[in-house]
Amino acid sequence: MTPDAALPLPPPAADEARALLRRFEPVIRYTRGERFFPMNVEPYVRECSLWVQRPDEEPECLVPEGALTLEKLAEPRSDGFGAVYFLKFIEPLNIRELTEYILRERWGPRADAFHAGRGRLARVGYTSRFVDALFSLTLLARGRVPGDTAAAAAQLYRRLLRQHEHFCYYGRVYRTRSWTALQYWFFYPFNNWRSGFFGVNDHEADWEMITVYLYEAAPGRLAPEWVAYSSHDFWGDDLRRRWDDPEVEKVGEHPVIYAGAGSHASYFQRGEYLAELEMPFLSPVVRLANLARGYWRRFLGQVRGEAADQALIPLNVFRIPFVDYARGDGLSLGPGQDREWTDVCLLDPTPGWAQNYRGLWGVYVRDPIAGENAPAGPVYNRDGLMRRAWYDPIGWAGLDKVPAPHEALEWARERQREVAERQAARQREIAAKAHTLVDLQLEATAMDGRPHLRRLYDARVAEIEALSRALAGLRAETAADEALLEALAQHIAGQERGERGPLRAHIKHAHVPASDTGLALGRIAETWSAISIGLLMIGFVLVVLFARHYLMFGLTALIATLLFVEAGFRRQLPQLVSSVALALALVCALVLTFEFFWEMVVLGVLAASGYVMWENLKELGN
Template sequence: MPQPDHPSDDLALLHRFEPVLRYTHGELFLPIAVDDYVAHCSLWDERDEPLVPAGSLTLGSLAEEGRRYRERRLHLRFVQKSLGAKEVRHWRRTERPRVGGIGRFAAVGVIARLIDVVLRLSLLVRGKVPNGLVAAAHRQGKDLAGATYYGRVVRTAGYTVLQYWYFYAFNDWRSTFHGVNDHEADWETVSVYLVPGPSGGLEPAWVAGSSHDHTGDDLRRRWDDPLLDKEGEHPILYPGAGSHSHAFVAGDYVVSVGLPALRAVLRTIQRVRAWLMPFAPEPGSGSFDIPFIDYARGDGVVLTEWNRVPIDDSTEWVRDFRGLWGLDTKDSFGGERAPAGPRYERDGSVRGSWADPLGWAGLDKVPATADEEVAALEERMKLLQSRVDELETEIAAERLAVRGLYAEIRYLAARSDAAPGRPGHLQELEVKEAHLAGLVAERVRLTEEIDVQAGRLAGPRPPGPPGAHLRNPHLPYVVHADFRSRFLRVWAALSIPVLIGGLGALLFWPNLSTLLWFTIGLVAFAVVESVARRRSIEFAASLAGLAITALIVAGVVVALLSGWKIVLAGSLALAALILLVVNVRELRGR
């Protein structure tokens, strides 16, 4: 990766375009300096054996330990001892701000809410950040130097990429803001992509920010996008509360956490449902995506003034320490483990955002300037024209072969001794004709593409809509203020605990009376759920389909039990009648 040639110019560029970060009210952890953080940390290996005690580390010694124990899985610990339950309660009452949230379960159905219970309970058996760690980290981190970013400049493929790396002492998304996970340490990044301007200087073209739900094209916004807020030449981003994931528009975001292992189960359920209830509408496909809210409201602290620290591949602590920057809980899901540094993933591989900042944001395919786009398009047209020329030659040869084979078939057809070989020749002719047709179709398609691109090169080339590259635009979740929305949020919060409680009562008192009341409650639950989510028609259709299926099955069972000979004779008579009708229609040529 090319390295900066002019460090002073690079710092000036970083300063000129550095982002403004607007946090949510209640955010406990802001970007800090890593040297202060490391000075409070101890260093541990994968066996949870201490290598360096707290208070003895510097960035230089951290790099040295990383080189010394390169083959071990190392991790730092910022908090040496969690606070007790009494101290945590006091901290919550006196030091932690309250954040008004929205009902995240109002966005999804019953299955997602049930699966969420399992996801929460799984924290009991997998690696989890201990209780009290957030409060201890908050108290300990108050005195650390803040508002620091680590800037890196990369020049590649016509772009000048300004990377801003932010380090947080803690990700408290789960414990403070009811999100997915907690972990010590958090690295996030924002990149500003500069291109040569008409006057010869550099100007911003794109901005990308690390985010939960998105990759590639969806990470970036064009500089002229009206949904990208700016203060002069400084883009404004909205880090999520506790998660520090970046958003371009202030608001509350629904983040979906998918469970791929359960999607096969979902598909099976849907197939069975379609067989049992053919009249019901098709269900959605995201029932096992669990929703969480990322609060990126921008109504809290605003950071506009920064301490700037340049880094690159030669920075020792960046290059040599591949371990985790906080407690390693060994969570099998990975969510509760601390991250590695800006250069590395948890497994020691180099981060995509570091190794390939263009590919990370889907910009490898986007030329930096209009001249480069023209050159790329002209090269593409040369390749297309070369393929068209090849196709012309192939088509001529294939047409000659088809004509020769057809002439051979006609000649052999006149001879009686050639009849046994004729079917094979005809099959070969069909294959060759299909191949020839495919070649001609490809030539037509490529010729059309060349004509279109030639017209584009000859005329003006407007940039197009600023959001045309987005595949899944991420916009805030809109909370309506009507009665239905308020009821749905309350219902979503209370319904699953009530349902689980009813199931527990059924298991504790397994009698006919309890079963009857549970069934009545289940039907009432389904009615309220369908009405609240405006799925009454789907619910009625499903219920009708289930009732019809049940009546048919019950009728067949009763008939078999009361007189199986009559049922069997009737079935055979019906089959004979259907067969007779089909055969008669065939005889009449219909």
């Protein structure tokens, strides 16, 4: 294959690009209760003001609301290190407007009202619930989007739709000699995951993207091979699925996206996804907990068979759980759906507002973990650096190491030829070195025992040892290449028969809908999971106030009670009793060891000496 196969080619003409994008434009299915849908950025920007936040200063308005245009947004700006440019979409509602919105949305009749499913806290244990409580408290201290902002955004977006209902996406065609990548960028005016669907965050503006990868199935005819959806905390190979994967639902040639409610993350299947927010500062504790968990489950016999291997998979019990609802029971957008795409806006050539504006597309609230800060545009990350999805759409989904189907057979044959040539060259090198090794050994044998040749003899021995090691390495490489050539031959034969290889071998962490298996069902269990940490905190206060002299006993009894109640809801009482019994046995063993340490040492030495003497006497008897 030519070395320039991965280099980008010029984009196609606008009409050709538009036709390609239209051919594979996706269908997006939303969850009931979704309030924001993909729109053109121009009316959004018209409603925004442009601000700059300089270090240790109050935000400054650069362009007021009503005066901002895409052209002004594209003007180059430089304000020194640490300055953050951001848009501000809406102002919070006043009390009367907020009250009207709440009454209408929460108490008024609505056919598309959202109803949460199983409580997210019912899916995890006490540690995660406690960390979640701490996370909720941090919202009071760190920057966040005000609660009424989502209501104001919904009202403003509804007004924009009344003025001109439109649903559009931004498309880009990126080509190499191997792949043609169709990028579909979706701009949402607001992300109300936290306030609308009990998720992680709220922020103004939201950019989401999927990519369809085509190859040249025949001269002049492109066919789809892969599709990749951007999603929470997933990257590389895990983002993509092959076009014939049953997980990829399609309407004709249009891939179906199940959008997360409020978050707008893209999923291949409908369902409820457990998204987990990790706490980096707890990483050492997490590693220690995983080690202890693996030892407990595997070596102490708490789990056997395949379940024991599963128990060794790292598990961050300090994660904060959130549910991303991608049910697909709301509005369906796309070809032949409830609403159809009204327009495709091309990003080739890159428009000035995307190329020149590196700031945030919504309000900047100075959230230290960035969850409540607005995102940047399609070209840049929040830090102003270019997104990999933009400058390397092929590598972003891990396809930079995968040959396109129309090139795969020739690529494999070429690699087979290269390995065979390398093998032949190595065989010649082995033959020459083996001949030299025999010569050196003959010289060493002839010099052995002759004092006046001692120095030369030692040099020859050193050469022999070095050459022997080199030959051993070459022969090991030869054996490895023989196995590689055999594998390549089998791979090529399979490709010649039309085999396409494993469907999902590239996926390391598949994002699948959460399962309720193993959880006790019922509203009581969910209510318990919601109040358990609060009850623990109240119980701690009561013990401190009224039974301080029995603090350890009281806390132990309190935690034990909560654990037994939880195990009952999860139908895991037998496992809990077994674990407690084993833990008590270990504690007893440690206590006995501490109390009778030297006696145990003496008994151990006596037993060992008796065993040694017995074995030796048996040997004499034979």
